[in-house]
Amino acid sequence: MQAEVPLLTFVIPCLNESRTLSSVIADCYEGGRACGCPFEVIVADNGSTDGSQEIAQSAGAHVVDVPIRGYGAALLAGIRAAKGTYILMGDADSTYEFAQAGQFLGKLQQGYDLVMGNRFKGRIAPGAMPLLHRHLGNPVLSALGRLFFGIKIGDFHCGLRGFNRDAILALNLHCSGMEFASEMVIKSSLMDLRTAEIPTNLWPNPPGRIPHLKTWRDGWRHLKFMLSFSPKFSFLPFTGLLLLMALALLFSFGLGLPPFSGPSTLVFAFSCLVACIGIVSDYLSTREMLYSEYPMRRSGISQRVDSLLGLNRGTDRIFKIAGISAFMSSAGFVALLVFWLQGSLSSRMSSLVTFVTCASLLLSISAYLTAAKISTYRNLHPKSSNANVIKAHVELDK
Missing domain, CATH: 3.90.550.10 (Spore Coat Polysaccharide Biosynthesis Protein SpsA; Chain A)
Incomplete structure (x- = not known):
């Protein structure tokens, strides 16, 4: 040596x-x-x-x-x-x-x-x-x-x-x-x-x-x-499948196709949607903690997610999604009130409006909480450059 x-x-x-x-x-x-x-x-x-x-x-x-x-x-x-x-x-x-x-x-x-x-x-x-x-x-x-x-x-x-x-x-x-x-x-x-x-x-x-x-x-x-x-991978690929399943069930219910014409179809479709939104929300929060805390070479998927949701420019786009969803859910509640006044609250169209209203409310709350968590984390853990993080580790170890 x-x-x-x-x-x-x-x-x-x-x-x-x-x-x-x-x-x-x-x-x-x-x-x-x-x-x-x-x-x-x-x-x-x-x-x-x-x-x-x-x-x-x-x-x-x-x-x-x-x-x-x-x-x-x-x-x-x-x-x-x-x-x-x-x-x-x-x-x-x-x-x-x-x-x-x-x-x-x-x-x-x-x-x-x-x-x-x-x-x-x-x-x-x-x-x-x-x-x-x-x-x-x-x-x-x-x-x-x-x-x-x-x-x-x-x-x-x-x-x-x-x-x-x-x-x-x-x-x-x-x-x-x-x-x-x-x-x-x-x-x-x-x-x-x-x-x-x-x-x-x-x-x-x-x-x-x-x-x-x-x-x-x-x-x-x-x-x-x-x-x-x-x-990065575990449940995320299943979100697409869950979303497609929810949309297919919702479409089948709207057309009255047997055996998907009963209320249980909407229950199952909404469960798929809840799981889908929950997985995406957890993915975004965890991904932000990982990629803010540690230096890395950004992969294509990370860059596409940032660009799609506007995370590379803050969390404004996710907050906008929350606001639009909240407006849609409010409009849905007004429509349900009209159905009630007309005595048609048990109709198929009313059921579909109820589904969309609840889904919009869920998306609004989930998007808001996700954006809030990411914003809070960024304020508490400002990003450092790769070089500074590595330099800090080296100097500490010396």
Whole structure:
């Protein structure tokens, strides 16, 4: 390892890994030398009691003591302590090959922000991955990640990954447990960071080692994080389907087509409309919080949403939608009063007017609350430029 400022930092979270740590650090040195660039090795120790810290220091690694327990907490501390422009992280149990550092660094220098290893495209040695993880847990969670977030990654939870330090710090990652792995990938997708994959191998744990990963507990934590943090894709595509279904039911009721001529048709149509408006409102509020808080390269869909709703110029257009909808609902109530005076409140046309009136009132309230929440958030969290956010992170960590 050279004395100049490193280009690459190896970050290894560690908790009682005395049997394998020295060989893992040696593997990092092999990978670093092969890259032909200045590098450093950081071991983020999470409270080891088996001499792992001393082993790491004697092997030439810089040890960062992390008092907060957890995989994510250890990695965050190691990333913040790193001096390299690029980071390659991996476990301390000798299951990954840090000698692949050159492949990861090459992709990062091409402009990718996050480079994931893919164990399914490489080799998974016999006994290296439990069958439950290999055929159920990892494939299902990876598929949900691709569905919810549009992430084109085949191995969502590979522990060997390289990334641009400043880009990842700017995501403001905070999960302290195993779900940190999901948080990094998900936020990278939401912020439109460039990602790539590299085939990597996975080797078995050394005999007698008890894995830190708890299948059901950590699997649930990953799933819960995905379900609660998916404003970009999860339910949004269904809004179009819900809206079409509501309009089709309303049209069928208006024509008196059986079996859609009864009041239950309007109830179901209105339920679809409520769900549609609720999902869009939640999407806009969550998206505003995400895209105002973290720097990103704006994607086409984000720009189109801003342009359509006028969010790039404030929230006036959404407030106007609320006002127009409120006027329509008021006019609807007047029309219903006329139907009542004429004794035709039970007619089919009256039912349709009632539907439109209630839908307008719902849209008015929802649009107003959405615009109000976005305006309040913008006032409390003024947007910063990407450069200023990243600079603040770097200066803080120094």
